[in-house]
Amino acid sequence: MSNQSIGMLLREFRQSRNLTMKEVCDTDLSIAQLSKFERGVSELTINKLLVILDRLNITIEEFFHAEKEFELSEFEQLINDMKEHYIQRDIEKIIELRDAQLKKYEERDIKFFELNAIMLSALIKDLDKDRYEENEREVKLIDHLMEVDLWCNYEIVLFANSLPLFTIESLVMLTNEMINNTQYYRVIGKHRTMTIQTLTNVILVLLEKGETVHSKKFHDILEELLETDQYLLYEKNVSKYLGGFYHYVTGDEDRGTQLMEESIHTFDILDRKQLADNFRMHLDNIQMQK
Numbered sequence: 239m240s241n242q243s244i245g246m247l248l249r250e251f252r253q254s255r256n257l258t259m260k261e262v263c264d265t266d267l268s269i270a271q272l273s274k275f276e277r278g279v280s281e282l283t284i285n286k287l288l289v290i291l292d293r294l295n296i297t298i299e300e301f302f303h304a305e306k307e308f309e310l311s312e313f314e315q316l317i318n319d320m321k322e323h324y325i326q327r328d329i330e331k332i333i334e335l336r337d338a339q340l341k342k343y344e345e346r347d348i349k350f351f352e353l354n355a356i357m358l359s360a361l362i363k364d365l366d367k368d369r370y371e372e373n374e375r376e377v378k379l380i381d382h383l384m385e386v387d388l389w390c391n392y393e394i395v396l397f398a399n400s401l402p403l404f405t406i407e408s409l410v411m412l413t414n415e416m417i418n419n420t421q422y423y424r425v426i427g428k429h430r431t432m433t434i435q436t437l438t439n440v441i442l443v444l445l446e447k448g449e450t451v452h453s454k455k456f457h458d459i460l461e462e463l464l465e466t467d468q469y470l471l472y473e474k475n476v477s478k479y480l481g482g483f484y485h486y487v488t489g490d491e492d493r494g495t496q497l498m499e500e501s502i503h504t505f506d507i508l509d510r511k512q513l514a515d516n517f518r519m520h521l522d523n524i525q526m527q528k
Contacts (some may be wrong), residue, residue: 243278244287245275245276245277245278246276247301247304248276248277248287248290248301249273249276251294251296251301252276252294255294257293257294257297259272259273261293262290262293262294264289265298265486266286266289267282267286267289267290271286272290281517282518299426299427299428312378313350313354315394316339316354317395318334319331320332320335320358320361320399321373322467323335324361324365327365329362329365329366329369332358332361332362332365333358333362333369333449335358336358336359336362337354337355339351339352339354339355339358340352340355343355349378350392350408351380352378352431353376353378353379353382353396354396355375356378356379356400356403357375357377357379357395357396357399357400358401359371359375360400360401360403361399361401361402362404363402364402376403379396379400379403380404380408380412382387382396383396383397383412384411384412384415386419386440387419388419388420389415389416390429391428391429391432391484392421393416394420394429394432394433394436395435396414397412397416398432398435398436400438401439401440401443405480406444406447406449406452409440409443409444410444410449410452413440413452413456416433416436416437417433417437417459418457420433430463430466430467431470431473434460434463434464434473435473436469437456437459437460437463438460438473438477438480440456441457441460441480442480442483444456444486445480445487446524448487450487450488452483453480453484454484457477457480457481457484460477460480460486461477464477472513475501475504475505476501478497478500478501479497479498479501479502479517481525482494482495482496482497482498482499482500482501483498485497485500486524491528495521495525498517498521501517501520502514502517502518502521505517
């Protein structure tokens with residue numbers, strides 16, 4: 239994110255609203271200052287930027303979401319590449335990404351590159367346990383997540399993609415950290431959705447391991463979060479499936495199967511065939527294990 243890209247975007251928003259620089263400026267911000275900022279030759283304090291956005295009737299979330307159209311951050315590009323290779327189950331490409339992050343860590347001594355490499359190792363373990371090399375680096379990931387008081391986008395993504403690395407004890411501990419340390423940002427739709435989706439994955443992992451106490455606790459929290467947003471229909475349907483899975487694991491197989499099949503049927507009705515097939519395969523697998 240550069241001053242030039244932010245300034246250009248600000249000018250684009252201003253001009254799209256047919257506002258002159260004079261209409262945007264006030265006693266604390268001169269036309270000359272705004273002109274220089276829009277051309278990328280000077281900086282503005284965050285306070286002045288917020289004042290301008292307020293006059294343009296643009297939220298800071300909307301502004302920085304639009305800013306992403308100008309340039310992707312290095313981490314965002316890494317995540318895009320990682321997702322593409324994971325969907326294709328291309329372990330060699332993921333190993334290349336991991337090794338590149340480790341090389342950057344060795345050259346620049348910035349801990350986030352090492353954390354990125356650990357996250358990529360988790361995906362390697364998920365795809366092929368035989369290709370995963372266990373080492374002491376995992377502790378550094380846990381330490382980082384435990385030390386951060388406010389989880390931002392980076393921490394949620396890091397945790398969500400590293401679930402295969404954790405023991406049940408560590409998974410429960412870190413999930414509690416995520417729940418407690420993302421409250422400040424839940425007003426931001428993206429963060430709330432990411433937290434909810436990560437929580438659903440955690441519950442699924444715990445139930446697959448037969449851990450019912452904490453999975454029930456987290457599912458209750460998930461239901462509370464879903465009550466605050468009526469539009470998260472996919473997440474609500476997945477939550478219904480998880481509720482059925484819980485009943486199944488705790489011995490009420492008939493009720494559990496009914497809820498899971500109803501959830502799958504909902505995906506069929508919505509013409510979400512891939513999702514329906516994925517959950518149907520999951521249900522078939524757990525029934526075969528009985």
